[in-house]
Amino acid sequence: MEVPRGIAIVGGGIAGLALALGLHRRGIPARVYEAAPAIAEIGVGITLLPHGMREIAALGLADTVLAAGIENRESAFFNRFGQKLFAEPRGKFAGYPQPEVGIHRGRLHGILLAAVRAQIGADAVTCDHAFVGLDQTDAGATLHFKATSDGSMRAPVTADVVIACDGVNSAVRRLFYPHETVAFTGINTWRGVTRHKPILGGSTYMRIGSIKTGKIVVYPIVNDIDGSGDQLINWIAEIETDRNQRNDWNQVGDRGDFLPIYEGFKFDWLDVGALIRDAETVLEYPMVDKDPVDRWTFGRVTFAGDAAHPMYPRGSNGSAQSLIDVRVLADLLAAGGDPRAAFAAYEAERRPATAEIVRTNRVSPPDIINLKVEELVGDRPVDNLDAYISQDELRELSDRYKRIAGFSVDSVAPPP
Numbered sequence: 562m563e564v565p566r567g568i569a570i571v572g573g574g575i576a577g578l579a580l581a582l583g584l585h586r587r588g589i590p591a592r593v594y595e596a597a598p599a600i601a602e603i604g605v606g607i608t609l610l611p612h613g614m615r616e617i618a619a620l621g622l623a624d625t626v627l628a629a630g631i632e633n634r635e636s637a638f639f640n641r642f643g644q645k646l647f648a649e650p651r652g653k654f655a656g657y658p659q660p661e662v663g664i665h666r667g668r669l670h671g672i673l674l675a676a677v678r679a680q681i682g683a684d685a686v687t688c689d690h691a692f693v694g695l696d697q698t699d700a701g702a703t704l705h706f707k708a709t710s711d712g713s714m715r716a717p718v719t720a721d722v723v724i725a726c727d728g729v730n731s732a733v734r735r736l737f738y739p740h741e742t743v744a745f746t747g748i749n750t751w752r753g754v755t756r757h758k759p760i761l762g763g764s765t766y767m768r769i770g771s772i773k774t775g776k777i778v779v780y781p782i783v784n785d786i787d788g789s790g791d792q793l794i795n796w797i798a799e800i801e802t803d804r805n806q807r808n809d810w811n812q813v814g815d816r817g818d819f820l821p822i823y824e825g826f827k828f829d830w831l832d833v834g835a836l837i838r839d840a841e842t843v844l845e846y847p848m849v850d851k852d853p854v855d856r857w858t859f860g861r862v863t864f865a866g867d868a869a870h871p872m873y874p875r876g877s878n879g880s881a882q883s884l885i886d887v888r889v890l891a892d893l894l895a896a897g898g899d900p901r902a903a904f905a906a907y908e909a910e911r912r913p914a915t916a917e918i919v920r921t922n923r924v925s926p927p928d929i930i931n932l933k934v935e936e937l938v939g940d941r942p943v944d945n946l947d948a949y950i951s952q953d954e955l956r957e958l959s960d961r962y963k964r965i966a967g968f969s970v971d972s973v974a975p976p977p
């Protein structure tokens with residue numbers, strides 16, 4: 562029987578890999594068990610906000626991540642007629658000590674995985690291990706896994722403690738909350754990436770339209786994709802609807818289900834319908850989260866990342882919060898003593914903070930700017946926006962989200 566003691570991390574996503582790296586930097590051994598038979602660079606885009614990039618910098622990976630992605634210069638909000646409602650500088654352009662970066666999720670994952678393998682060892686991540694159960698005593702925990710590839714049981718693994726980083730559908734969390742389900746907002750999303758010439762200068766994060774009449778978020782994630790100067794553009798279409806497929810991140814979508822809504826989004830600076838039509842693949846994902854729970858730690862087990870606090874992906878904040886979780890955990894575990902006490906201190910710090918973000922993402926996410934303007938003006942072009950709402954009021958909506966989400970400009974510490 563394989564007997565690696567120490568820390569068992571279930572799930573080799575952003576949180577699990579960053580946790581393994583953070584623990585290793587503090588001299589603590591850990592092993593990652595990942596359900597996927599092999600780790601592939603899949604998915605579409607993700608935005609790393611400055612507080613997330615700070616954690617990436619603490620792992621020594623800021624330059625690599627920045628080189629693989631695109632630094633956002635500004636964030637801009639438009640109505641579905643292509644009129645700019647509000648814009649603000651982002652990242653270093655807004656005075657943060659860290660940039661805001663749009664990157665292909667697969668590339669980010671690949672960078673973290675390469676760092677884990679280079680720094681900890683080729684066997685630090687064990688694939689094809691889907692967590693299925695756990696026994697714990699006062700002395701330690703025994704984890705049970707099945708091979709994803711053929712369904713056979715794997716040899717049990719023992720560890721001192723277990724950290725669940727197995728994402729929104731966490732199997733570890735299900736042991737403690739067996740009847741819990743994801744909460745669906747009534748918003749469905751379709752995502753894709755398209756090769757396209759740079760839009761509005763090539764470093765703008767764009768939110769266009771509202772979820773009531775059709776919203777699409779558009780941002781670049783790779784520069785000069787084929788040597789012709791084109792970028793890889795990430796887009797996420799979000800629409801209020803009862804449609805609610807299972808939340809599988811790799812579920813393929815059909816553009817016929819939503820493209821008609823966007824065919825009319827034709828501006829002199831972007832043809833949204835063409836952007837969707839030209840995408841290589843389309844993925845479908847319902848916007849889901851989970852109600853915040855009262856407890857993350859059960860003896861020798863705790864949760865981190867999306868397993869702990871899945872949130873609506875409306876504020877580009879899930880990965881940053883996951884990265885902060887695992888840094889706090891690593892610091893507390895490195896302080897020594899009973900790891901169960903470290904888990905309790907971690908939970909006391911992180912659970913209330915992330916619960917507030919989950920709630921804010923439900924009622925007052927950043928795209929409230931688009932909704933607010935549509936509510937005030939109606940679903941029509943506007944030529945005197947100031948008569949309805951001032952730029953300062955729109956800025957306050959944006960700043961309020963940043964304060965709650967933990968990345969107001971004065972709260973992000975400089976790079977370590």
Ligand SMILES: Cc1cc2nc3c(=O)[nH]c(=O)nc-3n(C[C@H](O)[C@H](O)[C@H](O)COP(=O)(O)OP(=O)(O)OC[C@H]3O[C@@H](n4cnc5c(N)ncnc54)[C@H](O)[C@@H]3O)c2cc1C
Nearest residue numbers: 572574575576596608691692727728866867874877879880
């Ligand atoms: C559509 C969408 C867009 C998003 N956009 C952004 C964004 O722009 N910015 C941002 O910061 N965040 C964004 N997020 C959120 C962000 O992706 C998550 O918060 C982040 O990936 C959480 O990392 P994680 O490691 O906790 O979970 P995941 O990245 O989901 O990783 C979980 C890992 O656990 C593995 N696993 C699952 N079950 C088991 C099991 N039983 N046994 C072993 N392993 C298992 C999975 O295979 C996976 O590798 C977005 C989310 C969605 C859905």
